Structure formats: C-alpha cells, structure tokens
Amino acid sequence: MRTGHPRITRLRLWITRSEPGASRHAAALSEAGFPCLVHSVLAIEPLAAPAPKGTFQRLIFVSEHAVRRGLPRLRAAMPDLILPEPAYCLAIGPRTAAVLAAAGLNPAAREESASAGAARSDSEALLAHPLLAEVLGLRILLVAGEGGRSLIEDSLRARGAEVERFECYRRVPRLEPLPSGAAHRIEAIVVASGEALPAIRNLWRQAGGADDVWLLVPSTRVAAQALAQGFVNVHDCGAAEVSAVLRALREVKHAGSE
Known part of the structure; x- marks a missing residue:
C-alpha cells in the first residue's frame, strides 16, 4: 500500500x-x-431513537461508544437486562469488550468474544466468532452508530437470524x-x-x-x-x-x- x-x-x-x-x-x-x-x-452525538425491548439471544456492540451511549438506555428499557443462557454478548475489539466488562455485562461472554479474531478487530473477525456461526432463528440486537457498514446485519440475516439494529449515536465532523x-x-x-x-x-x-x-x-x-x-x-x-x-x-x- x-x-x-x-x-x-x-x-x-x-x-x-x-x-x-x-x-x-x-x-x-x-x-x-x-x-x-x-x-x-469527528465528534460523537447521542441519538434519540427508542431503545428496543424484548428478548435477544445475542447482543453485539460495535464500539465503546455503542456501550457508553446504548447500554444505559437498554437497561432503562429492560430493567432486568441480563444475559442468561443461551444469550451472549459480543464486541468488536478488546477495548469495546473491556468497556462492557467494566459495565458489568457478562464478562465471561466478553472474554470469549475478545479471543476471536485476535489478529484483527473488525466486522469480519466478529462474524468468524463461533457464537455467530449457527444463528438460524435467533434474535440478535446490534448496538451501533448511525450509518456505517451493514456487513454484520446482512451476513447474520443471510445465516437465518432476525437482526434488529439499535442506532444510539452518530459521528459528526468537527470543522x-x-x-x-x-x-x-x-x-x-x-x-x-x-x-x-x-x-x-x-x-x-x-x-x-x-x-x-x-x-x-x-x-x-x-x-x-x-x-x-x-x-x-x-x-x-x-x-x-x-x-x-x-x-x-x-x-x-x-x-x-x-
């Protein structure tokens, strides 16, 4: 390059x-x-979209901003938010996983996700995680920013999952x-x-x-x-x-x- x-x-x-x-x-x-x-x-601004409700078998956080902006609102919408089996929480990259762990959200599952794709920390590495290999019929919540790549949800839908995207922040240019x-x-x-x-x-x-x-x-x-x-x-x-x-x-x- x-x-x-x-x-x-x-x-x-x-x-x-x-x-x-x-x-x-x-x-x-x-x-x-x-x-x-x-x-x-770029600066980070919160979005006011309503937080989803219901039961999900996988929660995916794409960045530490997704954790900081999205997790408090998810907990407000679902006060009993925990990750009982067979639900798992996954993150893109070790930093996002560490922020999730600090927030008290299923550190064991965080440790699993951080180990996947150790050489790279991107959507492709996340999609290679064993917990996302067989997702037919599962409800998956993707916590992310406005816009960006659709690779994760497109790939998971192609594998038969029902994917809901929760956009809780956006990036805006700083001039x-x-x-x-x-x-x-x-x-x-x-x-x-x-x-x-x-x-x-x-x-x-x-x-x-x-x-x-x-x-x-x-x-x-x-x-x-x-x-x-x-x-x-x-x-x-x-x-x-x-x-x-x-x-x-x-x-x-x-x-x-x-």
Missing part, C-alpha cells in the same frame, strides 16, 4: 479519532516515544482547523475509521499538508479508501488498538530510514 518513503525523523503523530479514545491513545503512544497532536475530526504550522510537524496520521477520511483530507489540505504523509489505518478496506482519497503512503496496521499502531510505527520508521 506504499508508493514512497518520506524520511522519518521524530515521527510526530496526528491522532484523529474521537474522544475518549484519542487522549487515551495519545498518552500510550507518547509514553512509547512518539509525540502526538490530539485533534479529533476546527489544525493548529497553525501543525502540518509541517506531523509525519504520520493515525486513522481509526474510513468514515473519518474525508474530514482528515479536508483539514490536512487546508493546513497545507502534503499527500505523501504516512497514514496508519486499521484495515485493508480503509487503506483502499485512503488511497482513493489521494494519500500515497498508507500502512495497514491490521487493527485500531495501540499495540497495532506501535508495530506499524516501527515498520514505518524503519522504511523511512532506508
């Missing part, structure tokens, strides 16, 4: 993801020796420009999702940033989107977690020194 190797010096990073993840990632990356600018390109001169100090941009790419591109170009800056993205799908947006040095981290970004940074730094 790389077409050039700009020289890497101190490798200052622009963290673009929404809060609270942005500050958390920046702290970990800074501690590892990579200075960061936290400037989120605040980058600090003056920031584009000349940033050598890599950390991208959390394809949805953020248009805002990243617009803010970067407004700031005078060059298209050959490194973009560190979480998947091959987002890498292809970044190339389509005109960026030329795109590195697939394989996941959005800090550990994956750190591995990619070391690879990028090595490539830039050649």
Whole structure:
C-alpha cells in the first residue's frame, strides 16, 4: 500500500479519532516515544431513537461508544437486562469488550468474544466468532452508530437470524482547523475509521499538508479508501488498538530510514 518513503525523523503523530479514545491513545503512544497532536475530526452525538425491548439471544456492540451511549438506555428499557443462557454478548475489539466488562455485562461472554479474531478487530473477525456461526432463528440486537457498514446485519440475516439494529449515536465532523504550522510537524496520521477520511483530507489540505504523509489505518478496506482519497503512503496496521499502531510505527520508521 506504499508508493514512497518520506524520511522519518521524530515521527510526530496526528491522532484523529474521537474522544475518549484519542487522549487515551495519545498518552500510550507518547509514553512509547512518539509525540502526538490530539485533534479529533469527528465528534460523537447521542441519538434519540427508542431503545428496543424484548428478548435477544445475542447482543453485539460495535464500539465503546455503542456501550457508553446504548447500554444505559437498554437497561432503562429492560430493567432486568441480563444475559442468561443461551444469550451472549459480543464486541468488536478488546477495548469495546473491556468497556462492557467494566459495565458489568457478562464478562465471561466478553472474554470469549475478545479471543476471536485476535489478529484483527473488525466486522469480519466478529462474524468468524463461533457464537455467530449457527444463528438460524435467533434474535440478535446490534448496538451501533448511525450509518456505517451493514456487513454484520446482512451476513447474520443471510445465516437465518432476525437482526434488529439499535442506532444510539452518530459521528459528526468537527470543522476546527489544525493548529497553525501543525502540518509541517506531523509525519504520520493515525486513522481509526474510513468514515473519518474525508474530514482528515479536508483539514490536512487546508493546513497545507502534503499527500505523501504516512497514514496508519486499521484495515485493508480503509487503506483502499485512503488511497482513493489521494494519500500515497498508507500502512495497514491490521487493527485500531495501540499495540497495532506501535508495530506499524516501527515498520514505518524503519522504511523511512532506508
């Protein structure tokens, strides 16, 4: 996914993801020796759609925002919300699973879901989980944000499940420009999702940033989107977690020194 190797010096990073993840990632990356600018390109807003009621055999949370925004409303709509057998709770990625566990929602099932697709934390890895292999006739609740991919619900419906989607938040662009001169100090941009790419591109170009800056993205799908947006040095981290970004940074730094 790389077409050039700009020289890497101190490798200052622009963290673009929404809060609270942005500050958390920046702290970990800074501690590892990579200075960061936290400037989120998307903000999270709650949605007022009514929470679903009834019994579900699977609950799927796609992000920590889905947990923070959706779980309190689910508990209000279903005060006795628990996950008795054979119901299970699943999450995309270890961070979402950790937030679920902290909220007290079936930590044992969370541990199972976190172990699936350990190399990647995306919809495809979730769909490979054994608990979603045979779902014919099951009611599944997907807790997510507005819009986004329909891969999970489409795939589960194709497997015979009845899927209800509960959209409890949305991402909206933040139009605040980058600090003056920031584009000349940033050598890599950390991208959390394809949805953020248009805002990243617009803010970067407004700031005078060059298209050959490194973009560190979480998947091959987002890498292809970044190339389509005109960026030329795109590195697939394989996941959005800090550990994956750190591995990619070391690879990028090595490539830039050649």
